[in-house]
Every structure is written in C-alpha cells, then in structure tokens.
Amino acid sequence: MRTTVIRTEDIAASYDVVNGWTVLEVDGEVDIHTRSRIREAVLELLGEGHRHFVLDLCFVPFLDSTGLGTVVAVTKDIRGHEGSLRIACPSARMFRVFEHGGLAEAYEFYDSPQEATRQPPSPDGLARWPRPHG
Structure with a gap:
C-alpha cells in the first residue's frame, strides 16, 4: 500500500515497501525549492526503521545541482543507518548531472523501480559510495 509522505503544490512523494526496499517515488522537480x-521525508522514514531505499525519479522532470546535493545528503543519512540506496529512472539529462558531479560511479542506476527491487537489499548496498578520509 502506497503511503504519501509529501504533498505540496511543488512536489509530492510517496513510498511503498517492495522486496525489502522502501521505494520513494518523487513527483516534481528536485531543486532548491523542494530539497528540504x-x-x-527520508529522515522520517529512517526514524521509522526503513534502511534500504530506491529513489524513484520516474516522475521527476528536472534535477539540478542542488537536487544532486539533496541526493548526496540523503545518501549520507542512509549510510549512517547502515542502509543502501538505488536510483530508478534517471533521464539522460539527469544522469549527466550525476556525471558532472563526479557521482555517476557511486550509485546503482536502474531503468525502473521494478528492476531496482528485483533483488533484495544486500549489506554492500553503498559499497561504491566514497569512503570518508581519515
């Protein structure tokens, strides 16, 4: 059953749990106006015990560098809870934002949420994410 976690005139987000993954479907632009x-929403879900996420961007027409910063911030939050993150449906333009930000290799990208949730989460879900120095 899909549960709505955000509904404003700028953006909506809802989630469902599929095969151990919390699929967070975002509908709207991911930018400076929607990042917080x-x-x-991710922090609230982490607080409820969700750990393994698929960020469903199928209904996101635009993601800018601020949006990329949001993805990085939620990745750090998820990683801090020993979780994992996959990204579904990045458009070619959106994927270029990840490339230009130097993060295309750090994430697992999937063509659909169904493809992203086919296999259950594994402990090395953010294995390619850069490790902190020190």
Whole structure:
C-alpha cells in the first residue's frame, strides 16, 4: 500500500515497501525549492526503521545541482543507518548531472523501480559510495 509522505503544490512523494526496499517515488522537480522536504521525508522514514531505499525519479522532470546535493545528503543519512540506496529512472539529462558531479560511479542506476527491487537489499548496498578520509 502506497503511503504519501509529501504533498505540496511543488512536489509530492510517496513510498511503498517492495522486496525489502522502501521505494520513494518523487513527483516534481528536485531543486532548491523542494530539497528540504525530500530530505525530511527520508529522515522520517529512517526514524521509522526503513534502511534500504530506491529513489524513484520516474516522475521527476528536472534535477539540478542542488537536487544532486539533496541526493548526496540523503545518501549520507542512509549510510549512517547502515542502509543502501538505488536510483530508478534517471533521464539522460539527469544522469549527466550525476556525471558532472563526479557521482555517476557511486550509485546503482536502474531503468525502473521494478528492476531496482528485483533483488533484495544486500549489506554492500553503498559499497561504491566514497569512503570518508581519515
């Protein structure tokens, strides 16, 4: 059953749990105007015990560098809870934002949420994520 976690005139987000993954479907632009709501939703879900996420971007027409920063911030939050993150449906333009930000290799990208959830989460879900120095 899909549960809505964000609904404003700028953005909506809902989630469902599939095969151990919390699929967070975002509908709207991911930018400076929506970044805090997306992060708050992820933090709330982490607080409820969700650990393994698929960020479903199928209904996101635009993601800019601020949106990329939001993805990085939620990745750090998820990693801090020993979770994992996959990204579904990045458009070619969106994927270029990840490439230009130097993060295309750090994430697992899937063509659909169904493909992303086919296999259950594994302990090395963010294995390619850069490790902190020190």
